Amino acid sequence: MKRYFPYPVLTGCLALMWLLLAGFTRGQFVLAVLVSLAAPHALKALGEESATVKRWLLIPGFLGVVLVDIIRSNISVVWILLSGDHRPRNSNFITMPMKLKSPTGLATLAVVLTSTPGTAWLDYNSTRGELLIHVFDIVDEKQWIEQITKRYEEPLREIFE
């Protein structure tokens, strides 16, 4: 099984992408299946390990939390940019501990933190398990760290580890 489907998620995504671009017809479906079965073997040559998802059921909830947070932070950053510099803004770096080790989990966290305006992922030290981020407007540093740990890191560890 593993020999023919080295990356099952990639196979599914490729087939879906092909159908979205080329149209949902019977002929394109055959092509999509052929391409999505063959292409992952090229990635296998790179020796990437396949991502292991332990708990699929947690993914929709996590995506919901992320989507709401992105909307919220969009509003707050727009507010800060438009209201000008009336209020002193504390824009600074935060170094936070990171127990998450799975590469896929870390990549997902990077996407989440980057997509959220107001937080930017800068550096990660895997030996020390330390993440350096830059936050646009820090009200309470402890609260920020706790929020990222509770809302993103812990669900990601449950999903991937």
Place this chain on the structure above:
Amino acid sequence: MTTFSHADVPLWAAVVGSAFLLLGAGLTLIGAFGLVRLQSFYERIHAPTLGTSWGMGGMILGSIIIFTSASARPVLHEILIGVFVTVTTPVTLMMLGRAALYRDRSELNPGVPPETPDDSFATAMVERKEAPSHSEQEVVSQRP
């Protein structure tokens, strides 16, 4: 691929789609405005993410609504644009951010957190000191 004319789009879809399009374009504009106005590099990095998150999201939703209502079938391939923009933004952002961090640290600019020493590197250095290599011993013994 069929072509569309504006007459195919029902009024409600035109209104809702345009609203999303304006929302997305507006957010992207505000982000660009912030990029110009903010002072430091690390603050500036935050402004364009408005355009890559809901700025892009609004435009995609507007496009999906208008083209789906104009044709008989759902038009969803815009989602792919969203997925690829979202997944690739961190790559450029991290590269820019780490380059700036590296420069600020090597120029000893204020306001940047100092580099934390790497544990593995530190222990490797300690081990080297405890057990000097063969060549080093030779150099020491050759001295008068």
